[in-house]
Amino acid sequence: MPSEILLKIFSYLDAVSLLCAGCVSRRFYHLASDNLIWIRIYSTVFLSKRLNCKFSSVDETAASVSSLSVEDKEAGYWKKEYITKQISSVKAALVQILKPVSPYTGLPIKxxxxxxxxxxxxxxxxxxxxxxxxxxxxxxxxxxxxxxxxxxxxxxxxxxxxxxxxxxxxxxxxxxxxxxxxxxxxxxxxxxxxxxxxxxxxxxxxxxxxxxxxxxxxxxxxxxxxxxxxxxxxxxxxxxxxxxxxxxxxLGSATLPYVLPTHSPFLDDNPEYGLQGYQLHIDMHGSGIFYLCSTFHNLLSKEGCIENGYVKFMAINFKNNKEHLPLIGKPGLAWKTNVFDGFIESCSVIDITLLDEYRKPFWCVSTPVSMQAVSCPLDGPNFVGHTYCVDYMDAEGGVHAELVWIEETEEFFIVSLVLYLSVEKINYWFGTKY
Structure with a gap:
């Protein structure tokens, strides 16, 4: 088929169809990158919004945007311009959607x-x-x-x-x-x-x-x-x-991840700044089944509670029975493939959302964990029932939980929950020095 006929056919296609047609062959790729076709699409979507008009044909587009020197641009120039601007508009629209933030979780509501x-x-x-x-x-x-x-x-x-x-x-x-x-x-x-x-x-x-x-x-x-x-x-x-x-x-690329905006420290003269006022929200789940969903307010740490470069915060104290929390069911992780599925006991996913005293996300992580049997709770008395622990640690923070299996009621209780925050992270975030 003559190229002129193909160009006429391509002029009736939308952007997605044109890009798909360009994958057929090298000839189709060249024809589907024609500047006159793409300047019409570009102008209809972007220029017509400002000029309050709509270009219905390639000829009208060429006549209306002659100042843009369509023929002087290299092949595919207006296709690249259109795609670049579309990507930018998608990103801008999503940023606007994510602006409202929940006062409870510190995360975008939408x-x-x-x-x-x-x-x-x-x-x-x-x-x-x-x-x-x-x-x-x-x-x-x-x-x-x-x-x-x-x-x-x-x-x-x-x-x-x-x-x-x-x-x-x-x-x-x-x-x-x-x-x-x-x-x-x-x-x-x-x-x-x-x-x-x-x-x-x-x-x-x-x-x-x-x-x-x-x-x-x-x-x-x-x-x-x-x-x-x-x-x-x-x-x-x-x-x-x-x-x-x-x-x-x-917002990243195929080879480079998105870089978070530069953080400005919250400066204060209080020597205890950075050791108080945290809010922790923790979920434990496994493939749609929730075992724990709880929030802890006003977490603080006494000065000197530093272990191996981490500040220690107590969320649940094993000495206080009123703070102990039950899990809903036995933790496990469901998995499936095209042919098989299964359930792995004593494994789950924990989601940690830690907010600073201004209710801004300080440390957030979602990670698989496993329950490991221990002879007795660390730093605590023996409880009636088998004892297990859950541990996670990275460069910014960590969590240690101790659980007891109560045979009579057939349920797990969290009897200790300790949060660890990196001293380096706290110093960076609040502009302090410990």
Missing amino acids: TKEALRISGLGWAIVLKEKSGREHIIQHADLSLNDTSVTVSWYGKNWPCLAALSTLDVCGVTPVFMDRYKPPAKYGPQWLSLIAKYDLSHLNNSTMIGCDKLVRIFCLNPGLLVGLWQKEDGLAFIMANLHFHHLVERSI
């Missing part, structure tokens, strides 16, 4: 709405040692109160021994219409959230197992399931906290 209307999803990029890449879109996700759990599974995983790293990326449609669902196969862009080294999968990172799989935890918040017999990938599960989740999922 995070779930932003995820829905943006068509935001997540993908993993598995990289082989040879350099080959495998991009896999998420198979399932569940929204929690302060986090989202994203899962990947399938039948055609690459060989685990050949893999070197795994990237978790946000995937956003280039063209967003808040009143219409995004095109399923339209153009998208990636934003790197976290990068993981798969060589770190070893016994020290294994947190649980059942008859079919073993699960490994890689910080931050990644769960990798391997088959018991084949030692191959069964599933991958990422736990992403809502704090700056949309920004991290759309």
Whole structure:
């Protein structure tokens, strides 16, 4: 078919259809990048809003925007301009949606709405040692109160021994219409959230197992399931906290993560500044089942309670029975693939949302954890029942919980909950020195 006829046909297509047509062949790619076609689309969407007009044909567009020197631009110039401006408008719209903040959690009120209307999803990029890449879109996700759990599974995983790293990326449609669902196969862009080294999968990172799989935890918040017999990938599960989740999922690039805005310390002359007034919200759940949802107000630490570079805050004291909290059911983590599903006992996900005294997010994390049996509660008396502990620690903070299984009522009680915050983090945040 002559190029002139194809250009005429392409002039009736919308942006998404043009980009899809450009993937057919090199000839189609060149024709579908025609500047006259794209300047019409660009002008209709952006210029017509300011000029209160609409261009109905390529000829009208060329006549109206002759000052833009369409023919002087390199091939594909106006396609790139249109895509760039569309991406910018999507980002700006989402930033506006996320402005209202909850006074209780310190997190954007409309995070779930932003995820829905943006068509935001997540993908993993598995990289082989040879350099080959495998991009896999998420198979399932569940929204929690302060986090989202994203899962990947399938039948055609690459060989685990050949893999070197795994990237978790946000995937956003280039063209967003808040009143219409995004095109399923339209153009998208990636934003790197976290990068993981798969060589770190070893016994020290294994947190649980059942008859079919073993699960490994890689910080931050990644769960990798391997088959018991084949030692191959069964599933991958990422736990992403809502704090700056949309920004991290759309404002980075495929190779560089989003960088948080520079923090200005809250300066004060009070020597106890940074050791009081915190609010902790903690959830414990496993694939849609919630075992704990609780908030602790006005947490403080006495000066001198520093252990290995971390300040200690007591949320639940084992000596005070009134503070002890029951869990709803027995903690466990449900998993599934295309063929099998299962339930791993004593494993779960904890979401930690810690606010400073101004109710601003100070430390937020979502991570898999496991319950480990201990002979007796640390630094405390013996309780009637088997005792377990849950631990998590990273460079900014950590949590230690002790639980007792009560045989008579068949339920777990949290008898101790201790929060640890990095001295370096506190000094940076409040401009203090401990």
